[in-house]
Amino acid sequence: RPVWLITHDKVKYDTTKDELGTGNFCTVYKGKYDKGDDQIVDVAVKICHNNEQDENKDGKITNETRAAREMMLSEAKAMSHFVHNYIIQLYGVACDHPPILIVMEYCPGGSLDKHLQKEKDDIEIGERLCYILEAARGMRYLHSKNCVHRDLAARNCLISANGFIKISDFGLSKLMDGKSEEETMDEESPQIPLRWMAPESLKKPKKYSKASDVWSFAVLMFEILDNGEKPWPDWPAKKIATHIRKCTMPNFPEKSPAEIKELVSKIWVQNPLDRPSFRDICIKLWKVLKKSPPPKPS
Ligand code: ATP
Secondary structure, eight states: OOTTEEOGGGEEEOTTSOEEEEOSSEEEEEEEEEEETTEEEEEEEEEETTHHHHHHGGGOOOHHHHHHHHHHHHHHHHHHTOOOTTBOOEEEEEOSSSSOEEEEEOOTTOBHHHHHHHHGGGSOHHHHHHHHHHHHHHHHHHHHTTEEOSOOSGGGEEEOTTSOEEEOOGGGOEEOTTOOTTOOBOOOOOOOOGGGOOHHHHSSSOOBOHHHHHHHHHHHHHHHHTTTOOSSTTOOHHHHHHHHHTTOOOOOOTTSOHHHHHHHHHHSOSOGGGSOOHHHHHHHHHHHHHHSOOOOOO
16 A cells, blocks of 8 residues: 555544635645654645535446546656655555545644735835745755646645745646656646646647746746736736737836846746746745845744
8 A cells, every 4th residue: 555545533623613724626734644653733624516426326426526526646656756945745545445634734824925924015125035945945856756747826826834935735736747848738728727828838739848847937936026916916817828929927016126127037937848837936036035134043
């Protein structure tokens, strides 16, 4: 049995309280996980919507439930391969009986978009640059494992107990085993929010690659520097798509460091091969951070 396969009796959670959030397919609760050797840790427990109920209906499983479960298991399998400071840690998956549970590291700081929207201008520029560098390091690690995230955005970054950014939500990620840098994946994919998509991901067939993650990373930097606002907040989808196709992207807030604006101008370019890698981005960001250190903890 792979180490990531665990059993329900090791996981405690209460669906009547401690809900952390709900996504399209899953609800996440705070819970406890017994790691063995008397080690009980706080965890986030992710459960597919309705999967228990659907299972009980005449013993039949609907196609929708099956699809949601498969998505959940593929997310867990992908996550189980990754161990890194800036990547959410998977403890295991319990599928000895329904519902299937994904048990992962608990991040008390919640999602980055909510944090930015709540704290607004109280967050200093040095701290924002730290979030950006940590997310870039997490992404550099994922890409070193040939994993393309495909849904990088502030809502999919969590804040850990010690204030680190953790890249999360690999539900849409795919491992690109043995593929070279230039190759992209062009499978049909589930709905992905438009504002974070690269021009080549809007075409048919949709193209996702390490370079399209880099494009989404620039949108993530925009969110981080603009208090969790997304680009073009009230625009209709068609107009947004036209702008992305032409690479006419929004201006960064005035207060953003010039080096970040310059970096973004190299990322939001039409040809994916012209975009920098996360390795290049990390080197650049490290230099920017050295000039503008984060505030000392009070
Ligand atoms: P979607 O499919 O719509 O992207 P989802 O169903 O995969 O979403 P998540 O986005 O992963 O669900 O989680 C929903 C919410 O639960 C998050 O916005 C976050 O607030 C909370 N959450 C998720 N994972 C954790 C965690 N490890 N620690 C703390 N809170 C979490």
